[in-house]
Amino acid sequence: MTATDRPPLLAVQGVTKAYPGVVANADVSFSVGAGEIHALLGENGAGKSTLVKMIYGLVKPDSGTMTLRGAAYAPSEPRAARASGVAMVFQHFSLFEALDVAENVALGMENPPPMRELAGRIRQVSQDYGLPLDPGRKVGDLSAGERQRVEIVRCLLQDPKLLIMDEPTSVLTPQEVEILFKTLRQLASEGTAILYISHKLEEIRSLCDAATILRRGRVVATCTPRDKTAREMAEMMVGAVLSPPERGARRDWPATAPALQVTNLSAASPIPFGTSLKSISFSVGRGQVLGIAGVAGNGQDELMLALSGELRTAPGMVQSFGVALGAKGPNTRRRAGFVAAPEDRLGHAAAPDMSLVENALLTGAIRKGLTRNGFIDWAATRDFAERVIKAYDVRTPGSGVAARALSGGNLQKFVIGRELSQSPDVILINQPTWGVDASAAAAIRQAILDRAADGAAVVVISQDLDELLEIADSFAVLNGGRLSVPRPVQGLTIDEIGLMMGGAHGMEVAHGHA
């Protein structure tokens, strides 16, 4: 079926929204029919999020109209949207970790029943849709997949006519994605329209009935995803032809102790509700890329902290070329050849209110020799920052701009570029292309491979399986703070990876009965 066969449930006509300096949506029109699963496709910054926020009443359009079930629809706030039958599952979960499941659900409802009754209804709905949940558990103790179930159940309890899902699968294992899709198909067959935002094209091909493609705030195409290849859709999104990253010729490096050797690394998590690391062992030699996958919250942040030196361990647990570094801090490790780019760009990888020059100094000072006798060599620092900006195509008015002012993708390019430009021996990166558009992501992956070709040992932690399969030589999975035995990427199938990731956290059983 195509969109035109169905009675239109939501129609958006000529919606425009401008922010100072950027038009987020320009004259956007599309419609979704009842029971249709409709994809909104586009790169970061294409205006997908702004568009759905307008539909959910979080943002008011400057001009244009919306119609819901034949009536004019202009929600002034999310409450009004929910009252009209529109529900939304957020990209970054809108959950409260210190509250329990029932309380979280109640917060997303207009007129929640008394808590005891609500708990019963949560159990009921979660059984009906094969999404087992215990209403009394604290959300902080749940896995990412379970947290998403909380959000979905919260929406389902309100019997929505239109369900908006903003990048729902980025934190799920492949098996969990399959279960989510079953739930969504079941909902669609019951007549609920689903607006599905994602940039995972294969998922959209298997799930969605129609797609609207946005580029720079405008609708550039509509299509039926099943009839297109993923590559065709990607090129419609980007508006250019994409090429996969190239590997440099493999060189043989002189036999030494591995550039990075981790032995029985165990550490308690310093993060609230975090995951402790449990006897992790692996080694990465010169020129090798180890990809570490896993659902968010399985110890990725902790592993990154332990490798970069922010979290110290017993000396022998982390070694580089035979030198024990486990008890050393980040500066000592940088001197030994380590560079690290943590996941959180604003606040961890970069100081938001400091300029790019200052941010370049913060991690480059040691390896680039930017300080002398405790004084900063500003000329050299500015030069370093500007070379990074140039080499990595960071779009910024200048090097004196605050890190906060850059878009996520540009700041990511700067952060990665800053680390890769320090002629490192060991590169540690968590989520290299999170929230980065396709062409910038390709550039970042290429740069990582180039450094590996120059002889660096690389550890990439990512939730993007396609990315890991593209750049890694060997592949391992973090699950509950334990690392699987690394396996060569060649010959691995997505199913095998899914099993390595711990399957779907006991979900198959639930769906088997449903």
Place this chain on the structure above:
Amino acid sequence: MMEFCGINPAVLVASLMVASVPILLAAIGELVVEKSGVLNLGVEGMMIMGAICGFITAVSTGSPLLGFLGGAAGGAVLSLMFAFLTQVLLANQVATGLALTLFGLGLSSLMGQGYNGIKPPLTEALNFGPLSDIPVLGRILFSHDWVVYASVAIIAAVWAVLKYTRTGLILRAVGENHDAAHALGYKVGLVRLLAILFGGALAGMGGAYLSLVRVPQWTDGITAGAGWIALAIVVFASWKPWRVLIGGYLFGGISVLQLNLQACGSRIPVEYLSMSPYLITILVLVIMSSGRGRAALNAPASLGQSFHASR
């Protein structure tokens, strides 16, 4: 009855209940503020504004009840300033709170000129008839003025509201994750404004209790650090209402004990006892945070962070 150095336990308990009223009121108010994710360090300033405003109102109207209302209003008005600076102008909460304390101390001193040495109208103990003649219990439970009972009732009410009502749930949600609360359509700024006003009013009422009942007269700097103790109690109580009561009585007890020990010429320097509330708070913090990290502390996750709706 066993007595030590002329200290009668029943009298001691009864007087610690009275002594802890100001810090109890201020602490439970601040607990609500912090539960909404706002750190208002201006408790001391709001208390002393309440003390002078309550005193002036009571003296000029002759009604202690109106005095307490005036005190609450005084504290609330000052907290409104804090709310404007931190919620509208997004000023740093710590700096603003400290400024509020200094401002309140100065302004109260200015307003209080000419009120030195005046006696306020008396707030009388409630009449429980024969109940107050029960040995020991009568002295402890049935010999107080209405504010003592009100302070306990307010703590019970705050506990019940936070635990059982939707209002309380929304307040906790805003304090836990203001971004998520905003995404769900809750008005973070408004919730916080109301919480700040509530905290200001209770701090003001606590201050009024000092100038109308505890001392009772006006002197500059009458609060003498009670606001800081109230702040410490909130942390000591790990943001749980009933623990505020325990903390309040503990710290109130220490201050009463300190006076009594002084009177009977104890050789422990008074300074040790005055220090002890803070030392205990530090100890509690160390013990609690040595366990399972910040989560075990139960602190609201958004505490002290400004919220700006960017999306």
